[in-house]
Amino acid sequence: MKEARQTRFRVGGMDCASCAGKIDRAVRRMPGVSDVSVSVTAGTMLVRHDETSDLDAIGRQVAGLGYAVSPGGASSGAADHGHRADHGHDHEHDHAPDHTHDHGHGAAAKPAVEGLHGHDHVPSDGPWWASRKGQAMLLTGAALVLAYAAGLLAPAIAPYAFTVAMLIGLVPIARRAFMAARAGTPFSIEMLMTIAAVGAVIINAAEEAAAVVFLFLVGELLEGVAAGKARASITSLAALVPKKAFVEEDGRTREVPAETLAVGTVILVRPGDRIPADGIVVEGESAVDEAPVTGESVPVRKRAEDTIFAGTVNGDAALRVRVTAAAADNTIARVVRLVEEAQESKAPTERFIDRFSRYYTPAVVAVAALVACLPPLLFGGSWSEWIYKGLAVLLIGCPCALVISTPAAIAAALSAGARRGLLMKGGGVLEGMGKLTAIAFDKTGTLTEGKPKVTDIVALAKPAEEVLRLAAALETGSSHPLALAILDRAAADGIAVPPVTGAHALGGKGVAGTVEGVEVFLGSPKAAAGRTAYSGETRERVEALNAEGKTVSLLVVDGALAGAIAMRDEPRPDAAAGLKALSDAGVRTLMLTGDNRRTAEAVGARLGIEVRAELMPEDKQRIVGELRKEGLVVGKIGDGINDAPALAAADIGIAMGGGTDVALETADAAILHGRVGDVALMMDLSKRTMRNIAGNIVIALGLKGVFLVTTIAGITGLWPAILADTGATVLVTLNALRLLRPIR
Known part of the structure; x- marks a missing residue:
């Protein structure tokens, strides 16, 4: 095999x-x-x-x-x-x-x-006039001007001068037409152009033939400039990563090429520098501008153990960073690669246009032949007049503008989305996003931050600040999510945490130790009840906090109940607004979570979203399938791991996460920064893209229709006909480039 x-x-x-x-x-x-x-x-x-x-x-x-x-x-x-x-x-x-x-x-x-010698498609990184296309256009234009001058000085040689000017531009075009025909594309734009130009010379229209070739070259040049802008919109991301990095080894710092950084290397990032690699902060605290990668407008505070991305900008303090991805696999490199691959994947509309154009171009040749031959044969028309019109129809019918109407818009939209941290893997995903009628969200890490935060500090025998101070002392050194929430709150409140001795965890109950000579315990209400008695009023307070979906830990100091700390995984700051934007757009939203019903419903009530709780992965998959059977077009948003079955079952699976392998590789689309509001932005981008494509098709076919009528009526000739193709192509491309504007 x-x-x-x-x-x-x-x-x-x-x-x-x-x-x-x-x-x-x-x-x-x-x-x-x-x-x-x-x-x-x-x-x-x-x-x-x-x-x-x-x-x-x-x-x-x-x-x-x-x-x-x-x-x-x-x-x-x-x-x-x-x-x-x-x-x-x-x-x-x-x-x-x-x-x-x-x-x-x-x-x-x-x-x-x-194989490039003498051809026109050589890329150029310099100004347009330095490119081979630009030089061919300028040379043909100069020859055309000289031909006009020669015609004024010696009218007898004008036809020959215009023929020479035409040939200067046509020879490379004809060569490409011949190579394309040999490779299986006989009806290329170059072949139609060659037939039209040679035919015009044969019927003594050399002046128009030269003008048409010149205009064709101008159109090609403009197409190249426009395409270059679209291409630069995504490849410019790669330029965000600096070329140099400062590596720390044995207490010394040396400069090395960023592309040589190995995973595990510790680098120094100075204030104001671009970060040269994905990594984890090992020392230092600074505000990092992540806008180039995630579109986040406000700098994000980074400290030890936080993840940072290549291409982002360090703010006010030096950071020491451990590299977690080689240059070829950093976030920006993967974003560029995924967008390029997405642009290679055609949308349904694009595939339809491609199939249509395979029959359209031969049909245009047939129509042009009929226009040139039928009137003289059946109605005694002038051969030269109708051949001229047939050649014009040939130019009008070139399919470039029509064929590029869809991919130009999709490529621009994919690039614009990537710059905002919205990745869609292909035109089909982009097209489908705007058709979603129901979206199912995971809770933890998707609608919520994914880590608990202290929401309430209840003072009983001791003040709230003292409750937090003693609890933080017990949790020092712990990596448990609840412990980290308490330590983060203490740090945010500027509390000096005292040392603890004899700290030890009590499996499933809590943690105990000695702080400032006093025995302290922090744990579940049930475990605390075994150490001290507390009033019915306190019990009701704890139950009320539990009813709000919060986890409550009680602090016992020297055998007496001192206070309580409540924690909960809080919704993302933009979650409510993001869900409202979807609801306002007529999209049904619901939460699918494996969390307990009480916690899920508490979060759902705050966000105003339908809740399905205590679900296994197969339950989420089943619910997505049921929604699709109801006739809904379903999107599933999750972390790409335990939601994998549901992501696969949905019409479009969307991973929420900050540039992880799972977020980038698992689903059909990814929201890098994790903003819930970006889902509505992604859908809006899809709808704007489809409107742009419709406009492009109208431009392409509309111009052809107008010039077809005016040509057969004898109002326009060859050189306006070429504008129906190259002009429309440029207009379509420029219209598509409007999608590159920043997404708000």
Whole structure:
């Protein structure tokens, strides 16, 4: 059995879906290739193949079409790991080094470079006039101006001068058309352009032929500039990670390239520096600006044991950080990689447009032939007049604007979402988000912070501050979530915690020790009742706190009840507002949790959400299935671990988390920063994208329809006809780029 493999290439110079279509069809015909995914905006090509494939030959095939080819990851800050981002979550064979990066990957770059000579699709990082496309346009424009001047000075040579000007621009276009035809794309935009220009010269319209070629080159250049803006919107994320880092070894600090940092290395991050790697703070406390990664507008206070992300900015104090991910696997690298993979995964609308265009372009050629031939043959029309109109129809019918209408918008939306910390793995997920009619949330870590906080300090025999001081002393050094909540509250209140001696845990009951010479116990009400008596009023107070979903610990000091501390996993600050935004949009929301009913209902009452509690993972999966049977389009939001069955059962599974492997890899989408309000933003982005796509299709088809009518009526000719294609393509791309605006 032949083993399935996949290889990613970087492809430079793709500016529109027509480019992607040519590459797709050319590579798909190669031996051993089973599937091809091409992303114009990401500039990547993912090839699924078996071991018989010749990757050198694939590189030469793409280079022959006029595009730059290099091994996957060569031109991006994110290394490629071959992850697949489509809905099926297929990861098989993706991590085997000999499957994705060898077999001639390095060799593929060489024929790619050699095959570029004379072609127009060479990428350029400089100004537009320094690119090969820009130079071809300027040279053709200069030749056109000279042809006009020659026509004024010597009218007899004007046709020849315009023919030369036309050929200067047309020769590379015709060469690409020929290569595309050989590779399986006979009806390319270049082929239609070549036929139209040559036909115009034959019917003595050389001046218009030259003008059409020049306008075509202008349109291609504008497409390239617009596509470059879209591409830069996501690849600019990679530039956020600094190139250098300061490593601490044996008490000394030295500067090293950030890409060489190994997991476990301790680095120094100075105030004001960008953090060069994902890591955990081991020493120091500082405000960190996470806006570049998560979109969080307010700096987040970081202290020991807190997680920080590469590309974020350290604030007011030095931090010592232990690196937890290599450069190829840091949060930004994974975000870039996932967005690129998402752009390779087509949405249903995009797939429909692709299928439509396969029949549309040959149909346009047939219509153009009928326009050119039928009137002269049946009605005695002028051959030159109707051939001219047929050539114009040929240019009007070019499908570029129509084909790019969907992927341009989806790529821009995916990039804009990623910059806000909203990851969607493919156009299908983006399209589906706006169709959700019910969303099921996990509680812990999704609607709530995921860790308890002290909510009430009840003073009985001692003041509240003293109750907290003694409790914190007992909990010093403990990693239990309730202990950490007490210690955090003491630190926040600026309480000096005294030392404890003989501290020891009492399994299932609490903790005891000696503080300042006094025996102190902190534990459950039941355990405390075994040490001291307390009044019915106190018992009622404890029960009231329990009814609110809070965990209550009683403090016993020297055999007497001193006070109580209540703790609860509190809702996220934006949870109520985020759920209201969904309800206002007509989306049904409910909480699915394994927590006890009393706690869940207390949180649900505060948030105004339907609650299903005390659920096992299979119960959550069953409920999601029941909602779908009711005809609802269901989204499931959780942490990606114990919610995995329900995430898989939902129409769209969304992981909530701060850039963890689970949050990024498990579900169909991920909300990096964990804001509940971002769910509504993600849905709004989906709806805006679909409206943008509809507008793009109207622009593409509307302009073609207008020029088709005016051309057949004899009002417009060849050079306005080319505007119906290149002009529409530029308008569609610019309209799609509006989605790159920051999401609010």
